Amino acid sequence: xxxxxxxxxxxxxxxxxxxxxxxxxIDTEGLEFEVTLADVEELNHKAFKKxxxxxxxxxxxxxxxIEDYALLNSGSALGSGxxxxxxxxxxxxxxxxxxxxxxxxxxxTTANFLLSxxxxxxxxxxxxxxSDIEKxxxxxxxxxxxxxxxxxxxxxxxxxxKIMDMGEYxxxxxxxxxxxxxxxxxxxxxxxxxxxxDRVLRRSIQFAFDNPESCMDYVRAHAxxxxxxxxxxxxxxxxxxxxxxxxxxGRYAVESLFNLAVQKEIIPPIETTIFxxxxxx
Numbered sequence: 001x002x003x004x005x006x007x008x009x010x011x012x013x014x015x016x017x018x019x020x021x022x023x024x025x026i027d028t029e030g031l032e033f034e035v036t037l038a039d040v041e042e043l044n045h046k047a048f049k050k051x052x053x054x055x056x057x058x059x060x061x062x063x064x065x066i067e068d069y070a071l072l073n074s075g076s077a078l079g080s081g082x083x084x085x086x087x088x089x090x091x092x093x094x095x096x097x098x099x100x101x102x103x104x105x106x107x108x109t110t111a112n113f114l115l116s117x118x119x120x121x122x123x124x125x126x127x128x129x130x131s132d133i134e135k136x137x138x139x140x141x142x143x144x145x146x147x148x149x150x151x152x153x154x155x156x157x158x159x160x161x162k163i164m165d166m167g168e169y170x171x172x173x174x175x176x177x178x179x180x181x182x183x184x185x186x187x188x189x190x191x192x193x194x195x196x197x198d199r200v201l202r203r204s205i206q207f208a209f210d211n212p213e214s215c216m217d218y219v220r221a222h223a224x225x226x227x228x229x230x231x232x233x234x235x236x237x238x239x240x241x242x243x244x245x246x247x248x249x250g251r252y253a254v255e256s257l258f259n260l261a262v263q264k265e266i267i268p269p270i271e272t273t274i275f276x277x278x279x280x281x
Contacts, residue, residue, distance in 0.1 A: 001032040004197065007043045007055035008035070008183075010222035012231045013077060013238035014056060019215035021204035028200050037222065039129055040181060041106025053186050054197055058106070059179045059257055060113035063267030068187060070194060070276040071254070074202040075183030078242040078250050083167015083178045084111035085152055087160045088144040089137050094164055098122045100143035105130035110180050111146050113257075114166040116266060117173075131224065134158065148180075152237075153230050174260070177242065177253035185276065194276045205244050251275065 006022070008014040020026045022033045036043075036052060044061035046052050050068060062069065084105075092100065098121035104112045106127055115122065126142055133145040134155055144163060147155060155162075167178045183201060185194050208215050216231075223231050242250040254274065261267040 002030055003032050003034055005051070005053045006033040006035050007038060007046060007052040009040050009043065009056055010037045010224070011238075012219045012223055012226070012234045013243075015219045015222050016208050016212075016215050016235045016239055017075060017201070017205045017243060019204070019218045020207040020211075021200050023218070025214065026200070026203045026207050029196050031197065031200055039106075041109055041127070041130075044106065044108045047184070050186065053189070055184060056181055057184050058108055058110045058113075058181055059254065060110045060261075060267075061108035062182060062184060063258055063261050063270075064108070065184070066270055066272055066274060069184035070187055071274050072183045072185060072194075072198045072201060072276055073246050074198055074205060074244060076242055076246055076250060076254075077180040077182075077238045078177045078246070078253055079180075079237065079240055080171060080177060081165075081167060082180065082237050083165055083170060084114060084146050084148045085155065085165055086115065086144055086146055086163040087134075087137060087155050088163055089140065089160060090143070091161050092144065092163055094119075097144070097163060100124065101126065103128045103133045103136050103142040103145040105133060105146060105148055109148070110257075111148050111166065113261065113266065114170055114178075115146055117260065117264065118164065118166060118169050120264075134160070153233055174253075174256050176256045177249060179250075179253045179257050180238070182254070191277070198276060202244060205239070208239070209244070246275075 043055050044058055047055050047057055097119045101124045104125050130148050134151050136142050137145040170178050185197050
C-alpha cells in the first residue's frame with residue numbers, strides 16, 4: 001500500500017465523497033489515505049506549507065498554489081445557486097456594505113474572493129471559523145457575515161436577513177457556474193500517480209451516488225449536530241455531476257474565475273496548466 005496524506009473538511013459534502021476511498025469500500029489501486037479533517041481555511045494554510053499530498057482547497061487559495069498543486073478532474077464543488085450569502089441582523093442595502101464590519105470564513109476562501117469582486121471597497125473584515133459567523137452576527141460582534149455550508153439553510157430561522165447572494169452575483173456577471181472548492185494533488189507526484197488518485201476519487205464519488213446510505217454514518221459523525229434534512233440538503237447542493245467530473249462546463253467556470261482574478265490582480269499571473277491533464281470526458 002502506498003500512503004497518501006489527504007485533507008478535507010468535516011462538512012457533509014466532503015465526508016460523503018471521500019468515505020468510500022478512505023474506508024476501502026472501493027478499489028483504491030493500492031493507495032491508502034492518512035486523513036486530516038479541518039476547516040477549509042485551515043486546509044488552505046496547510047497547502048501553503050505543502051503539508052498535504054492531496055487536499056480540498058478553496059479556488060481562491062489555489063490561485064496562489066498552481067505551481068505546486070494540480071487540480072483533479074473529480075471532487076470539485078461547483079454549481080448554480082450554491083454561493084455564499086452575505087447576511088445581517090439589521091437590514092442593510094448593498095450600497096451600505098462597504099461601510100460594514102464583515103465576518104468572513106477566511107482570507108483565502110472563495111467566499112471572500114467573491115465578496116471582494118462584488119464589494120472591492122469593503123475592507124473592514126474579520127476572519128472567523130465559518131461555523132462561528134452566524135453567532136457573531138446575532139450577538140452584534142459584526143455588522144454582517146459571509147456564510148457558507150449549512151448556515152445557508154438556517155440563517156433565516158434566526159431572524160437574520162440576506163443582503164446579497166454572492167453566487168447569484170457571480171452567475172449574473174459571468175454566466176458561469178460558481179467554483180467554490182476543488183481537490184488538488186501535489187505536483188511532486190508523477191502524472192501516472194496523479195491520474196490514479198483522480199480515478200480513485202471519481203470511483204469513491206460514484207460509489208456514494210450509487211450507495212448513498214453507505215456513507216451516512218460517517219457523514220453524521222462529523223456533522224456537528226446537524227439535522228438529517230440539512231445534511232442531505234447540503235450534500236445535494238454541493239455534490240453533483242461536476243463533482244464526478246468537471247467536464248468542459250466546469251473547466252470553463254474555473255478558468256473564468258482565475259482569469260478574472262488575474263485581471264483584478266487578486267492572484268498572480270498563471271504560467272502553468274491548472275488541471276492534471278487536458279482530457280475532458
